[in-house]
Amino acid sequence: MYRLMNRSHSHEGIRQACARGALVGLVLTFVALIGVFTAFATIYVVRGVLSLSQVLLALGPLLAGRAQKAGQRLSWREALAGGLSGVVAGTFVGLLALAVASVNMRAVLVNATPQLVRTLTFGLPLGLGVISLVGFGGLLGAAGAGWVHVPSRLRFSVALGLGTVVVLGALRQNGLAPVLAAVVLALVSGGAWLYKRQWQELQTSYELFRRRNESLLAVLRWPLALVFLLAVPYVLGTYGTSVLNLVGLYVLMGLGLNIVVGYAGLLDLGYVAFFTIGAYVTGLLTSPRSSLGVGLSFWAAWPAAMLAAMVAGVLLGIPVLRMRGDYLAIVTLGFGEIIRILVLSDSFKPILGGAQGIIEIPGPRLGGFQFVKPQHFYYLILLGCLLAVIVSRRLADSRVGRAWLAIREDEDVAEATGINIVKYKLLAFALGASFSGIGGAIFASWLHAIFPNSFTLLVSINILSLVIVGGLGSIPGVIMGALVLVGLPEVLRAFAEYRMLAFGALLVIMMLARPEGIWPAKRVREELRRG
Amino acid sequence: MRKRAPLDLTRSVITAIGVTLLAYVCLRAALTVVRGSYSATTYASQLIFGLAQGGIYALVALGYTLVYGILFMINFAHGEIFMGGTYVGYFVIDACARSGLLAQKPGLALILTAITAMATSVTMAVLLERVAYRPLRRAPRLVPLITAIGASLFYQYSFRGLFGTTVKVYPDVSLHVGRIDLISGRYSIGSLTVRPVYFVVFGMAVVLMAGLYILIQRTKLGKAMRAVAEDKDTAALMGIDVDKVIVATFALGAALAGAAGVMYALYNKQVTHTMGFIPGIKAFTAAVLGGIGNIPGAMLGGLVLGVVEATFPTLLGMDVQLKDVLAFGVLVLVLIFRPTGILGEVLSRKRA
Known part of the structure; x- marks a missing residue:
């Protein structure tokens, strides 16, 4: 038996x-x-x-x-x-x-x-x-x-060594030379093997150091980070900075979408519409060849772009106020497509340029200084991102942020506790849209030309993916998400072909295995684990 | 639905806007008709095309509605399931055309194509349900929605990766019954040009829908599906295998989408990996228009949307390029003014 x-x-x-x-x-x-x-x-x-x-x-x-x-x-x-x-x-x-x-x-x-x-x-x-x-x-x-x-210590060190070799090799043209690969493997694995135990001690001593010098660090942290961020374009060179600019634009828009989806829980699939509106308003106002032909400067145009996007956000927000998650997703998706079709159509060609788009958009100018190189735009984008981070952070911790949280958790209960749902939902739409509008303004002036084909649904999906993969409602998550999902495919050109496929798979896998994202906001994590 | 005080003002504003819009549309349409800039044959041919297109929308819309009726979620990847069937169907019909089977026995070739397309769609849908939806049945609402978007992207770009980016074109089919070529023929009756294919598509759509209706109302599986839609837990207590019923629902919707795909390709010809997106959205619009979760509603909604799309551009003097905007506009307007749709009442109220 x-x-x-x-x-x-x-x-x-x-x-x-x-x-x-x-x-x-x-x-x-x-x-x-x-x-x-x-x-x-x-x-x-x-x-x-x-x-x-x-x-x-x-x-x-x-x-x-x-x-x-x-x-x-x-x-x-x-x-x-x-x-x-x-x-x-x-x-x-x-x-x-x-x-x-x-x-x-x-x-x-x-x-x-x-x-x-x-x-x-x-x-x-x-x-x-x-x-x-x-x-x-x-x-x-x-x-x-x-x-x-295999004993965990050895396993960890070998895996780390192999992983390092693969990443370094793949990023480097033609890979690592065999000897170099062996050296890297030996160094990383050996180092990890030797220091696995010390790692714990190192961490505790760092913790101690941090606690002892808390006030000093608190003073130094932000200036240090700022110096690092300011110095980056000089290290990366022109190409690297261009990639970083793209990442930055996506961070800016991701932070906007994060307000709508992450904080207020409103799934918006037509987010690209606000980006389009921002870009086109900037193009119309600044390009001397546009139908308006006013030729304003970038600095006068971007607030207008932001405002236009905000208004569009509110206009989209009003009809969808009562809708549930999945309906909202489809209506916003439809909205994004409507904007794209309108921009592309012949009916609006005299104003918006149809498939030819708007060209000869001047770059920003500051006194006698003209923004030309990617490095110049880097600082502009950085400024936008920093602003977005500060606004997001302050809002998330404020009364407004709590109202959004309550709405996301349960609309009826939120309303019963006296939260004005209409006001806060519209605020979320307007703010989210405004970030995207600024992103569009910078995008237009950076590329000097805009075409309807740059504003497809895929942009919305890209932004949504990076927000979700990074972690809904998490600011560092959005930045991480943008670096991984936007930066990596740009650097690894062979991967770019499979980018959307990978995004699709990633969205499914993340939702199945780690719905809170790679760098989750604390609250979301707790809630998803519980739910 | 309960009344919510802060929304009353916005609602009345919205209603006012909506009524004005509707009045404008009616007036404009009436003016166009009265002015007689277009002959009756124009409207007739548009109506015929609209009914065929509407039949396709209705078949795809049934997939959304069936799944929604049971799981209360929008199967975002349904458009891709429609695309998958059509795409794989192309390879079969193309092989038939090359081997000469299509010329000798067009009926058999079409049936083979349809069966392959339906099988492909069913496989895709069942896989989707198993991997992306089933583990998340009890998750917060946003989560399965996001997997659905992910799955939709995944399917689209898988097809692109597997079969390339070139546009595939369905071969011409001649299916003679008597002296009439049912698929490729064009016949003039007076000043009206008639393509029998539209009648065939519409007829087939009606037959399939009738079949589905009988299946839902008369068979044991249909009874089980209705029970699960009513209440999953109670249905389980009655000895119904809920998982199996859900899989069957996905499969049924997918089979209809696959069949619709082949019919769609018979007159639209072109097949690409992105072809599922727009019909998917429109079919969803149709489902919402008829009342999501409501099976006759999806049929009605599809036909109405098809006809509206075919006739309104001329009636309103719109740019044809903006045809797709019309469908989205209808969707938004329906959701604002009558979120329960034309026929939907029971289900939407329960879960709205």
Whole structure:
């Protein structure tokens, strides 16, 4: 009887291991067919040895082997099950390579190219490549199973070292030289291994230092941060600063959307509309070639842009006051599209320029100083962001912020406690829109030209993604989100192709695994954990 | 709905704006008709096209309404499910065209295409429900909405990644019944040009909707769906497998969307990975217009929206480019003035 049970138990194990391997294999197949491996094949982590696609390919079986219930110690059974998962995953990829190599599927699947086969089989002959895929899969799966049993100190340091090598290698043109990679790995892993224990002490001593010098730090913190922020463009150079400017604009808009979605809990999918309005108002007022032809300066135009966006925010806000979350989302989405269609349409072409947009928008001018280089705009954007951060922070902690919180939690209860829902909802819409309007104004004067195609729904989705991934209602979260979601794809050009796909997956995964975001606001975290 | 004092002023202002707007639209339309700048045949052909387009909207709208009726959430990715079926259907019909099957047995080829499209849509919807919605059934409302947006993006860009960015074009189909070509034909009756495909699409949509109605009202599954829509917990106590019913609901809505996609592609031809967005929004508008959660409402709403969209640009002398604005405008106006829709009453009141 016991043996029988035991056997059925092990059957269960085998089935689960196979299922896990199959799942990972399917995911890898999908990733291969959307072209990720092909695109990443030329991004070397270690020059001439290891490409980013190989790293991704290896990660699959490793995870497949790892994700099982571990016993106290590594048993043969566990290692075998892990290996089996890996073999199954490897077989899937191997079969994919065979299929792509033998049948021409390019008419349907655009990425089923010979290049994909070469990438998947490591450039080996087909048969050998497939066999090595399966073999490597098994080994990596077993390694994944064993990984759980590595002492945590070693595990941490090796993971940190490998991670550092991958990130540095991927960011660097042509990857790290093999020797350099080995040195980085040794240094980071070794350092982490040696200092893992000391890390705790280091933290406590820092804590002590911080407590002892609290007043001094409090005085120094902001000036230090400011000096850092002011110095950044000189370190980064022109390209880096341009990327940073883009991140900054998204931070500005993200903070605005954060007020609407994060604080007041109103899901706005048409946020790009206010950005559009800000940009077009600035364009109309400043460009000498626009239909108005008044040619005002940027400094006169941006308050107008902000005001126009605010008014639009209130106008959108009034009809949607009574709507529930999901209706609100669709109506705002519709609003964003309406603005884009209107801007693009021939009916308004005499005023807004139709598809040709508005050109010759002058940059800001300060006395005799003309804003030209990205570095100049950096300071303008920084100023906007700082302003937005201060306004957001002060509001969140004020009576207004608490009213928003109450509305987000429960509208009826909020109203019963005497909160004027109309006023605070409209305030949230207006303020959120105003940040976006300023962003639009800066955007127009930075690029000197605006076209309807810059203002698609995807901008709204981008901003929403970064607010959610960063953490709803969290200011540092928005900044982190913008750096990761806007900055990273700009730097990693090969990744940009898969950006929207990754955003979609990220939104789902975040909501499933970590709905409070990567840098959550304290209150949101508590609430979501509870709910 | 309970009265809320602070909202009364804004509401009356809104009502005033709405009534003025409606009066203006009616007046303008009446003027156009009286002035006789367009002949009756123009209106007739627009009406026929509008009914076909409306049938498509209605079929897609049913997917929104079915899911909303049970889960009280808007399945944001439904437009992508419509797109997925149409897209994969293209590969089948294209293969049929290449192999000559489409020329020899067009009926069989179309059925094959429709079945593939429906199967694809169903797979996508079931996967979506399993991964993105089921674990979040008890989460705060914002959370599944965000996963839905994420899933929608994911599907769209997966198709882009898998099948590329080139626009696919459905091949021409000739399906002769007697001397009439049902799909590609154009016939003049007096000054009116008639395309039978519109009648076919409209007829098929009506047949499918009737089928759905019978399924909901007469079968055991339909009964279970109605029970779950009424009260999930009680339904579970009555021995209904709620999870299964929810999956069936998603599958049913998706199958209708897949079928609608193929019909849509028969006269709109072009297929891209972004094609689901606008019909998705419009179908949602249709669902809201008819009363979300209400099945006959979705059918009615779809037809009304289709006709409005087809006839209003000429009636109001609008720029055709602004056609899409019209649908959004209708959506906003309905939500402001009659959020329960034309037929919706029971469900919306319960959960609004």
